[in-house]
Amino acid sequence: MKDLLIVEGTLTPLSSKTHITYQFNIPGPAESLRIDFSYSPKVLDDKEQARVLIEEALDKYVDPSLQAVYKEQWEKFAPLKNLLTLSIDDPEGFRGSAHRHPNHQHHVLSPHESSPGFFAGPIHEGVWRVTISVHCVVTSECRYQLHIREGEIDHEVASI
Amino acid sequence: MKWLPFELHTHTPHSDGIHTLLEMCRKAAELGFRGIALTDHNTTSGMADAAQVTEETGVAIIPGLEWTTFYGHMLTLGVPYCEWRDLGPKDIHKGIDRVHRQGGVVGIAHPFSLGSPICTGCHWEYEIQDWNQVDYMEVWHETLPPMRNHNAPAFEQWTNLLNQGYRIAGTAGRDWHHSNDESDPPAYTYLGIVGDTDALTKEQAVDAIRTGRICISMGPLVTIELQADGQSYHTGDVIRRSDCANVETVELTVRIDHPSIASRRQMVQEEGLTVIVESNLGECCRSALADGATVFQHSIRPEKLLWLRVRLYGMLSGVLSTIAFTNPIYFED
Numbered sequence: 001m002k003d004l005l006i007v008e009g010t011l012t013p014l015s016s017k018t019h020i021t022y023q024f025n026i027p028g029p030a031e032s033l034r035i036d037f038s039y040s041p042k043v044l045d046d047k048e049q050a051r052v053l054i055e056e057a058l059d060k061y062v063d064p065s066l067q068a069v070y071k072e073q074w075e076k077f078a079p080l081k082n083l084l085t086l087s088i089d090d091p092e093g094f095r096g097s098a099h100r101h102p103n104h105q106h107h108v109l110s111p112h113e114s115s116p117g118f119f120a121g122p123i124h125e126g127v128w129r130v131t132i133s134v135h136c137v138v139t140s141e142c143r144y145q146l147h148i149r150e151g152e153i154d155h156e157v158a159s160i
Numbered sequence: 161m162k163w164l165p166f167e168l169h170t171h172t173p174h175s176d177g178i179h180t181l182l183e184m185c186r187k188a189a190e191l192g193f194r195g196i197a198l199t200d201h202n203t204t205s206g207m208a209d210a211a212q213v214t215e216e217t218g219v220a221i222i223p224g225l226e227w228t229t230f231y232g233h234m235l236t237l238g239v240p241y242c243e244w245r246d247l248g249p250k251d252i253h254k255g256i257d258r259v260h261r262q263g264g265v266v267g268i269a270h271p272f273s274l275g276s277p278i279c280t281g282c283h284w285e286y287e288i289q290d291w292n293q294v295d296y297m298e299v300w301h302e303t304l305p306p307m308r309n310h311n312a313p314a315f316e317q318w319t320n321l322l323n324q325g326y327r328i329a330g331t332a333g334r335d336w337h338h339s340n341d342e343s344d345p346p347a348y349t350y351l352g353i354v355g356d357t358d359a360l361t362k363e364q365a366v367d368a369i370r371t372g373r374i375c376i377s378m379g380p381l382v383t384i385e386l387q388a389d390g391q392s393y394h395t396g397d398v399i400r401r402s403d404c405a406n407v408e409t410v411e412l413t414v415r416i417d418h419p420s421i422a423s424r425r426q427m428v429q430e431e432g433l434t435v436i437v438e439s440n441l442g443e444c445c446r447s448a449l450a451d452g453a454t455v456f457q458h459s460i461r462p463e464k465l466l467w468l469r470v471r472l473y474g475m476l477s478g479v480l481s482t483i484a485f486t487n488p489i490y491f492e493d
Contacts, residue, residue, distance in 0.1 A: 016276065017230040019245055053277055061274045061283050063313065077278045087202065087245070094241045099201035099228055100176040116174045117203045131245060135230060135280040 001034075005130070005148040011084075013137045020132040022146070030123040030150040032110040035130070037086050039144035042103040044080040053080055053138060082142050083135040088118065091126030095119055108151075123150070161373070162357045163381050164194040165348035165419075166365065169226070169235060169269065169298065169333025175201035178338040181209050185217040187339040191346070192421040195220035195360055199235050199333075201228040202244070220360035226269060227255070230276075232284040235298065235333070238366040239264030252286035256293045265369050267296035267331060271317065272310040291326045296369055300332035300376055303344035306482045322467045322488060323440045327398075329372045329487055345427060348419075350375040352395065372396035377472075377484030379428035380418045384470050384486050387411040388462065398490045401462070409459040412437065414470050416454045428483055429475035436473055440466040465491045 005024045026033075044050050054074045062070050086105065087097035096118030098105060107115040114120040132144065167188055171177030179187070181198065188196050198221050200206050210221040225241060227234040231249045234256075236242060242258040259266050268284050275283030288294065299314045300306065318330050334346035352373025353364050368374065373396040375382050386393045388404035388411075404410055414435055418425060431451045437444040437458060445458050460468070467488035474483050 057274060057276070057278050061272075061278075066309065077274070080277045083280050085202070094243070096205050097202040098175075099203070114205070116172075117200075117205055119205050120208075133230075133245065135228075136277045138277045 002150045008145040011142045032151045034149045035107040036147040038104045044138045080138040089129040163350045166195045168197045170336040174206035185219040197222040197224040199224040199226040233269040235267040238362045265295035270301040272313040296329035298333045299330040332376045372487040374487040379424040382484045385413045414456040433474040436471040439468040
């Protein structure tokens with residue numbers, strides 16, 4: 001196991017609808033790539049804050065004639081959640097993405113098998129990119145950690 | 161040509177779906193579908209199992225993807241991954257070109273769903289400079305689509321665009337994440353497939369959507385035929401006005417085929433159906449079908465028509481509702 005990238009950061013709602021890309025070099029062909037990605041918190045717990053954001057969205061997206069009815073049921077749309085997703089580009093191009101909701105994820109890429117969302121194939125040497133797509137941050141702060149390692153082949157192709 | 165029911169909007173664990181491709185296609189076969197489009201969020205890696213799953217279930221799998229972006233969700237069909245991460249809210253045409261250049265089609269998914277932060281990027285907010293570049297719109301979304309609030313403005317927007325002279329296909333999509341027996345029923349998107357239907361290809365499905373050979377339905381297949389001066393035109397066809405200049409009326413025939421699948425026949429009441437003929441001039445005709453009748457005919461004056469489609473109205477699970485609608489036949493100068 002050899003570490004390739006260990007990074008972390010703090011986001012605020014201003015980071016919604018942005019991408020964060022890290023570029024790293026794999027010095028020689030590897031047997032597998034292991035990615036651990038997490039962010040926290042997942043959920044906006046503050047009910048009053050959630051209500052304000054939900055009502056704003058209902059004003060924006062619901063036909064005016066239905067807004068009152070929707071607002072009465074605002075709790076149906078709670079809790080609001082942060083959503084960060086991961087995608088990977090290898091030296092040849094797009095290698096897959098994991099658009100899903102859990103905030104702790106483990107992915108493995110290898111020549112014959114990869115975690116769901118990613119394509120199996122050689123772990124070529126060269127410049128790779130990993131992109132965190134920040135779809136939405138609703139909490140005042142959201143911290144993420146990303147850890148990428150080069151690894152050996154085994155049969156563990158896990159994903160959450 | 162054969163009309164075959166498809167489900168055009170689906171997910172698996174390759175994005176955030178719960179069911180595997182195999183589980184989903186087994187269920188699709190049970191529900192009467194002949195094909196699905198696999199449209200996982202931002203990846204096509206799920207296609208690796210497609211050939212094997214088709215062999216096992218008989219359900220064709222069309223490669224697709226749901227661009228799950230910050231400013232809208234856009235379905236792409238018939239092409240591999242195309243880049244979206246570099247596009248801003250005014251750049252959608254750059255993205256559409258990437259799909260078209262490779263021979264695929266694009267469709268706006270659930271345009272009037274609630275957007276962020278309730279559902280991130282789910283409401284369409286991209287600025288469209290040229291609606292001619294949009295191949296289709298998912299005007300019926302989720303299960304029991306005629307009864308969902310957010311589909312009403314989508315259907316209305318589609319109609320408004322047709323009125324402005326754009327030829328955009330209307331489709332249904334369940335946005336299928338999970339197979340279980342308790343779910344409400346989804347709609348069929350019947351595609352008019354040309355050529356061999358034993359081994360369906362992505363090209364056949366893409367061609368049907370691009371051409372607008374589509375009927376959306378909770379059960380029965382509704383097809384339309386217009387006879388104009390000895391020529392026959394069907395759903396998706398374009399009639400040149402010069403080709404019906406010598407006649408006062410064109411003759412519309414509507415055919416209704418109830419599916420054989422028992423669960424669908426129970427849900428859509430075959431008695432008490434109403435045929436509604438709609439166009440850019442509004443409703444041309446509304447007529448109750450005699451019980452048991454499956455053919456309806458009507459004469460229509462073609463002048464000033466830009467498009468014409470048929471909507472079927474009746475009892476759906478005990479509630480009066482739109483049951484099906486065809487895509488239009490178009491007119492041009």
